[in-house]
Amino acid sequence: MLEGILTGLETAIMPTNLLMVVVGCFVGTFIGMLPGLGPISAIALMIPITYGLEPSTGIILMAGVYYGAIFGGSTSSILINAPGCSGTVVTSFDGYPLAAKGQAGKALAIAAYASFTGGTISAIFLLVAAPMLAEVSLSFQSADYFALMILGLSAVAAFSGKGQVIKAVLMTLFGLMLSTVGTDRATGVERFTFGSIDLLDGISFLLLAMATFALAEALMSVLWGEHREDATGGQDMSKLGSMKLTKEEVKEIAPPIARSSVLGFFVGVLPGAGATIAAFLAYGVDRNLASEKDRQKFGKGSLRGLAAPEAANNAASSGSFVPLLTLGIPGSGTTAIMLGALISYGIQPGPRLFVDHPEVFWSVIISMYIGNVVLLILNLPLIPYISKLLIIPRPILVPMILLFSITGVYLVSFNSVDIVIMAAVCSLAIVLRLLTFPMAPLLLGFILGGMMEDNLRRALLINDDSLSFLWERPITLSIVIITVLVLAAPVFQKTIQRIFKVDDHADLSID
Amino acid sequence: MQLSKERIGALFFLALAILYGYYGSEIQLFPGDELEPMNARTLPYAITILTAGLAIFLLATANPDSEDDAHQVFEWKLVVLLIGLTVLYGLALDWLGFLLATILFLICGFRILGVTRWRVLLQVSVPFVVIFWGGLTQGLDIYLAPGRLFTILFSG
Structure with missing residues (x-):
């Protein structure tokens, strides 16, 4: 393991990679700050840039953008009560009231320290858990992978929030449908190509990700009329107040941060759970543990109420890398995009990644530490300046985001027809978003569809065309049982919400 | 039947499943492939059945009250x-x-x-x-x- 850590360190501290972490954190912070644009869009916008980079450099850049976007989302939650992504919705519950009291600097500092601690504790866990899980998963067979993919897809649906389970499953199936377009890899048969040569290789992952997220989110902000609003919310970004914390305040927030970091990591590891659920759970747990007097402060500018979800959402972000790096199964929309990018580099995430590309595996983990340090040391003091970018009027910003999304796809394929297809896919995505269908399961279904079919085919071949592989091996059977339990989870959702007193109207959509 | 957001979505997916299933049945197989337990049509058929089933379920159980965005002005x-x-x-x-x-x-x-x-x-x-x-x-x-x-x- 030490050898691996040194390999990762060697790769991560290369000047180019260090620069990518810094650039990623800055760009992510800025995009994450823009209400409506979340980490998925931020990373999707980076994919075309990473195509020209080494795989480890590219994935380090995307990881930096991921943390940056979560941090940026917290910043806009605190400063203007407009969460940049669903994972930072809870941050606004206590962060904005603090800012309203003139303590925006303090709120930002708490968010940064909590994020740093959450990210660091989580990265240490990742350092220990990922190689262990990777070694165990080396013994996995096609049957186990097929079961794992079903688990991943089911979990995404099960954790998708109140009244959204069926819709999330339908969107996953839609993603699976899209994944079957093109030439069948096993038989060479054309499927759903309608005689078009452009569709022989299937639908481009990048096009789908850009059209359903970056492009659709920018246009949704226009649809809601947000482009008319002042992105700064009228707040003077240069006057944020002191960022210093007193000893008492540090003592108050330390236990919730530690608790929420551990909770966040484990929630993040679960496929489909992610930063949003982690933040809501951490907030609920801490409110329950608080004394009656402290509980009254929640929602009115409680330091604990701000620190807990911030630590949890960052820890969950790192935790979500565990299934991606060790099993090749993305646990969220964000890691699904990263999986797509890794595949396009010719790298197959999963247990072999640890063996075949240790420099990618370890450098991503090491870069998480560096990313957290960058966010704390560089981004926090620069927030007053970075947030000035929000002054750029939306009518100028939105067409630029559209342009980056479009050219991102065009500069990879150099096929202008892709832009027309993008517009069509984006229109459909907008309609589905308005009908409250979640988009992340679509990407997950699309990414996992091909792999799921390959593994099922292989498992059937090995097992003499019998489905008995689902219950013959203990590992497969365990995964199948977990899948059933996960699918049954929504039934018990009300009980869980009652225990943790999670806001009934909370949108637990995956990120 | 009042058309709520959920019902419109369910109808969309039902139509999608029918179209997808129809074109799935048009996939050309190599001779003998139809006897294989899994061929190029298997996954599309499974997806069609699941999508149609869930769309019908959503249609039947959808909240009839339209969660309208009447107060929201769309641009x-x-x-x-x-x-x-x-x-x-x-x-x-x-x-x-x-x-x-x-x-x-x-x-x-x-x-x-x-x-x-x-x-x-x-x-x-x-x-x-x-x-x-x-x-x-x-x-x-x-x-x-x-x-x-x-x-x-x-x-x-």
């Missing part, structure tokens, strides 16, 4: 214009070339969203696109074709 016109602009950009790119098509795209995009002063339109779009184009062609060494129109006009 449909702007979105349709921007999507139309994207399509036009895609069509114009090969003819006008990256530089000119992109400048026009940004100017039109800014105008659609309410920027009316020509000075602002030009001062933002032209330098931005020129720097972007320079970065792509000079910095990243990406070849961007000048556009068929210019090739026809200037190649004699």
Whole structure:
């Protein structure tokens, strides 16, 4: 393991990679700050840039953008009560009231320290858990992978929030449908190509990700009329107040941060759970543990109420890398995009990644530490300046985001027809978003569809065309049982919400 | 039956499942493949059945009360214009070339969203696109074709 850590360190501290972490954190912070644009869009916008980079450099850049976007989302939650992504919705519950009291600097500092601690504790866990899980998963067979993919897809649906389970499953199936377009890899048969040569290789992952997220989110902000609003919310970004914390305040927030970091990591590891659920759970747990007097402060500018979800959402972000790096199964929309990018580099995430590309595996983990340090040391003091970018009027910003999304796809394929297809896919995505269908399961279904079919085919071949592989091996059977339990989870959702007193109207959509 | 958001969504997926299933049955198999336990049609059939089943379930259990966004004013016109602009950009790119098509795209995009002063339109779009184009062609060494129109006009 030490050898691996040194390999990762060697790769991560290369000047180019260090620069990518810094650039990623800055760009992510800025995009994450823009209400409506979340980490998925931020990373999707980076994919075309990473195509020209080494795989480890590219994935380090995307990881930096991921943390940056979560941090940026917290910043806009605190400063203007407009969460940049669903994972930072809870941050606004206590962060904005603090800012309203003139303590925006303090709120930002708490968010940064909590994020740093959450990210660091989580990265240490990742350092220990990922190689262990990777070694165990080396013994996995096609049957186990097929079961794992079903688990991943089911979990995404099960954790998708109140009244959204069926819709999330339908969107996953839609993603699976899209994944079957093109030439069948096993038989060479054309499927759903309608005689078009452009569709022989299937639908481009990048096009789908850009059209359903970056492009659709920018246009949704226009649809809601947000482009008319002042992105700064009228707040003077240069006057944020002191960022210093007193000893008492540090003592108050330390236990919730530690608790929420551990909770966040484990929630993040679960496929489909992610930063949003982690933040809501951490907030609920801490409110329950608080004394009656402290509980009254929640929602009115409680330091604990701000620190807990911030630590949890960052820890969950790192935790979500565990299934991606060790099993090749993305646990969220964000890691699904990263999986797509890794595949396009010719790298197959999963247990072999640890063996075949240790420099990618370890450098991503090491870069998480560096990313957290960058966010704390560089981004926090620069927030007053970075947030000035929000002054750029939306009518100028939105067409630029559209342009980056479009050219991102065009500069990879150099096929202008892709832009027309993008517009069509984006229109459909907008309609589905308005009908409250979640988009992340679509990407997950699309990414996992091909792999799921390959593994099922292989498992059937090995097992003499019998489905008995689902219950013959203990590992497969365990995964199948977990899948059933996960699918049954929504039934018990009300009980869980009652225990943790999670806001009934909370949108637990995956990120 | 009142058409709520959920029911409209369910109907969309039901129609999608029917279409997908129909075209799935049109997939050409190699001789003997139909006897295999898993062939190119197996997954599409499974997806069709699951999608249709869930869509019918959603249709039956959907909340009949329309969760309408009556209070919300949607800027449909702007979105349709921007999507139309994207399509036009895609069509114009090969003819006008990256530089000119992109400048026009940004100017039109800014105008659609309410920027009316020509000075602002030009001062933002032209330098931005020129720097972007320079970065792509000079910095990243990406070849961007000048556009068929210019090739026809200037190649004699």
